[in-house]
Amino acid sequence: MITLRAAAFAVVIALLLGFIGSLALRPPGAGPAVLASSGGGTTGPAVNWRLPTAFGTNLPALGDNPLYVADALARSSSGRIVLDVYEPAEIVPAFEITDAVRQRKVEAGYTWLGYDQGRISAAPLLGAVPFGMEPWEFTAWWYEGGGRALGEALYREQGVHPLLCGIIGPETAGWFRRQVATVEDLKGLKIRFAGLGGKVLQRAGASVTMLPGGEIFQALEKGAIDATEYALPVVDDKLGFDRVAPYNYYPGWHQPATAFHLVVNLALWEALPPADQALLETACTAGVTRNLARSEGLQGGVIADFTARGARMETLSDEVLLRLREITQEVLAEEAAASPDFARILASQEAFRADYAKWKSRAYLPRDF
Amino acid sequence: MITLRAAAFAVVIALLLGFIGSLALRPPGAGPAVLASSGGGTTGPAVNWRLPTAFGTNLPALGDNPLYVADALARSSSGRIVLDVYEPAEIVPAFEITDAVRQRKVEAGYTWLGYDQGRISAAPLLGAVPFGMEPWEFTAWWYEGGGRALGEALYREQGVHPLLCGIIGPETAGWFRRQVATVEDLKGLKIRFAGLGGKVLQRAGASVTMLPGGEIFQALEKGAIDATEYALPVVDDKLGFDRVAPYNYYPGWHQPATAFHLVVNLALWEALPPADQALLETACTAGVTRNLARSEGLQGGVIADFTARGARMETLSDEVLLRLREITQEVLAEEAAASPDFARILASQEAFRADYAKWKSRAYLPRDF
Structure with a gap:
């Protein structure tokens, strides 16, 4: 009985997810609805990029952040800059987004760089590290501790420009x-x-x-x-x-932290007007705040629900x-011994963490206070 | 001798701060340097607002964040949206920024809402609460837990629209x-x-x-x-x-967290084209990411320096x-008993924290791990 009920539950959920996913998907080129603007409209060439994502946009925090970023861009540009978000595997397999961007099969994508592990051994250091940095610590390393320059250099060889565009807290073990x-x-x-x-x-x-x-x-x-x-x-x-x-x-x-990036074909990125580069960067940086807020804000009630249903x-x-x-x-x-890129980025993260520990260990009240 | 050296040190620092501060201050209307843009320029009426701030822009994390936000806006709009940042007390006393915005003496300001405590008893709940939320928890409450609506309603009565625009970690005790x-x-x-x-x-x-x-x-x-x-x-x-x-x-x-807001005269805010509202919101939300990154990233080395110089x-x-x-x-x-606004916002924060504790207490490794 448990098995049948569980299977039925899974089927219903799968149907629901598919339905919600199909609603979230906008037809290519149509763009999100934008309020008419009397004076804030932007001029210049339209940017209309396909944006495959690695996670269903129906999945809170994990998958819905590119919708926030695309909406912020569309509204800020009065609809001139449109990122058409595609569900996983719809136009690009979920694990191959960066490679599709490199080959310019798509202009950009939203993904977890850890999926590039097979081709780029250092990539997971930019996505998630066991016993690694917490979300705010990772953003501090990225923006203030040299992380961004290392990440951009690693992907420059691939013809890809990565923008930090989202981050979430710990996945459960x-x-x-x-x-x-x-x-x-x-x-x-x-x-x-x-x-x-x-x-x-x-x-x-x-x-x-x-x-x-x-x-x-x-x-x-x-x-x-x-x-x-x-x-x-x-x-x-x-x-x-x-x-x-x-x-x-x-x-x-x-x-402890899982970071997401908007990856853009490097040649396309370099051809963008500086104002459009700034718009993309700003919207992605805002996406980091909003993504972490969702990640931190939505879990407590769910944990209570699990407990009420008998999970341990x-x-x-x-x-x-x-x-x-x-x-x-x-x-x-071992990974560092096998790859100079891995060694360089790991060393940067470890130096930053040693420094940060002086603050983290003193500044905050105990987590159970 | 200690006293003389200390006094001399203070004078030198004060001179340096004043000099750096004067460099950071741009002449009204001139705006920051913006790269010429071939196609990303925005049209519509120029927005050129004075932006008095409560903290010297020479103070890292505490005071320099409005420079980041103003720069992001200027670059994203090809120079059409300019916030002219003024140092504390230059055109508005540091503790009276919100009131000056209310009276439309200035269009906007960047401040800590706790300074409004005398006029608006609930205001400090939006700025910093003893034994209160941590920075990421506050942003979760603001964006996902109803905080923003409560904050906007509190200031709507004042004719002021607050945008969360920065946040830092614990100030030392x-x-x-x-x-x-x-x-x-x-x-x-x-x-x-x-x-x-x-x-x-x-x-x-x-x-x-x-x-x-x-x-x-x-x-x-x-x-x-x-x-x-x-x-x-x-x-x-x-x-x-x-x-x-x-x-x-x-x-x-x-x-445990100190939040900063960009406060805009409400009538001016409502008259803005939606695209410009979106630009300001996005730049401020990006400011939250960048401000917290600086706050977390810059302290470790300074603590080591203090220790080296003999501080305890x-x-x-x-x-x-x-x-x-x-x-x-x-x-x-007591504050809640005296003010319905205070009671309403405090109740929202406490309910959110009770929920968040289920996540915070489980998800993270101990701070000393």
């Missing part, structure tokens, strides 16, 4: 069908996990696989996998994980966390 | 000439302190006074006051407090913090 009390419990576990965190779990003895968001529920429900990480509680809720894997683990050690909110033990951190340091050191 | 080991040590202490935190210290037995930033060093050095809070380490460093009051206390219980970085004991929190709750309850 995952949904498990059984409890995880010790590091031993990770051995042999079949788990869906992304990025550098996946490499860490693999080394801890888990069997790590990568599945798109839409396939996870069924895999968990059938027992093809024992556990999954995916995103924030408000997103995991929409995917129904608590129905089939009731143990939800915290803290989000593998992605659990915290990984210090023993497990300390061992995972040790493994993380080994993985990062 | 202050600089003291002597150690503060217990709550008793606060009794009779002469201290410069602002906002609701000042009311809390007053009730704890301190003698609280308010001085502008430029007068604090001399008052400390002469012994007219025993202690002061002012701002972030990187700002306090420029004012030289460590030379005359070597005990620097943490955490920043009285201002101290942490208030749990006993002192718990007592100050009790008093804070009494002060907030």
